[in-house]
Amino acid sequence: MKSSFSVWQPPKASKGFTLLEMMLSIGVFLLLVVSAFSIVGATTELMTEVSETQERSLLRQRFITACRNSFEAATSKSSLEFEYFDRGGSVQDTYLTLTKAPGAFDFGSNREDHITHVVLASEIRSDGLIRSGVYYLNDADYELAKTTGFKDLEASYIELVPRMRQMTWRFYDEQRSEWVPTLDGDFNAYLIELTIQTLEDSQPLRTVFFCLNGA
C-alpha cells in the first residue's frame, strides 16, 4: 500500500539558471548595450559633422552671393576703389570700396542716404587668420579712413566671415589682357576675381564677379 504522505524534496536543479548561464547572458546583454550606445554616439557625431559641413558651405556661399549681388547692384554713378596696407602680417589688409552703390551689402534694408561708401574689408587677425566684414561710411569718414589706413574705424561694421585662411582680390585689365592684384593705374575693371579659403575649407575657391558700372 502506497503511503499518502511524502517527504519534502528540494526543487530540481533545472528550474533556475546556472551561474555560467547568467554570466553569459549578462555578457551578451552588455555587448548589445555597448554596441547600441556606440552606434547612437557615432550617428550623433556624424550628424553634427554633417550639419557643420553644410553650415560652412552655406556661409561661404552666402558670402559669395552677397558679393555678387553687391557688384551687380552698382549703378552708373557707382565707382570702385581698392586700398591695401601692409601691417606686417603674412598678407596685406585690403579694402574694396563701392561708392554710391545703394544696394551694396544692404541685406534688404534701406540704408541711410549719407552712407555713400561700403567697404568690404579683409583684415588680418592677431592669430594670423583673416576676418572679412563690411564698413558703412559717409564721405567724411571715408576720407579720414583713407588717411589713417582704415585703422580704428568708428563706423557701422558687419562681420561676414570671421575666420579665413585666404581672401584675395584680382582685377582684369582688359588693355593688358591679364589679371592684376590692384586697381592701381586707374583702369576700368569689369571683372573681379575673388579667391577665398575659409578655415575649414580644404582648398581655396576662385570665383569671378562682373561689375559693369563699378569701374
Place this chain on the structure above:
Amino acid sequence: MRSYYQRQAGFTLLELLMAMGVFAIAAVALANAINQISLSVAESAEEAAVREQLRGVLLEVTRNNDLAEGSRTIDNGQGIIFQIDIEKLNLRNRQAETLEDIYEVTAMARRELGGQRSEIVERADTWVFKGMFGNR
C-alpha cells in the same frame, strides 16, 4: 517521453551563430548607411564649390570683349578641369536676316579619374551677344 520544453532548455550553437549573424548584417547595413550620408554630404559640398567656380569661369569668358569661336581648358589645380566651347550660332529673324555675333558658350567641369578617364561634375551653357558688354 521527454517534453519539447525539456529539450529546449538552452540555445544550440547554430541558433546563437544565426542570431549573431543577423545582428552583424543589420549592424553592417546601418554603418554603411551612415557612411553613405557623410559621403553624399561631402560630395554635395564639393559640387557646390565646383558650380561656383564654373559660374565664375563662364562669366569670365562671356563678359570678355574678345569672344571668339574655339575651345579652351582651364585647370583649377584641384583635379577639376573646366572645358569651354564657344560656337557661333546661325540664327535668322523673320526677315531671314542672319543675326550676327551670337555665340553659344558651353562650360563643363570634369574631374580627372586617372589615366584617360574623367567624369562630368557640372555643366552649364548660355547664349551671348558679343556686342552686349562690348564697346566699353
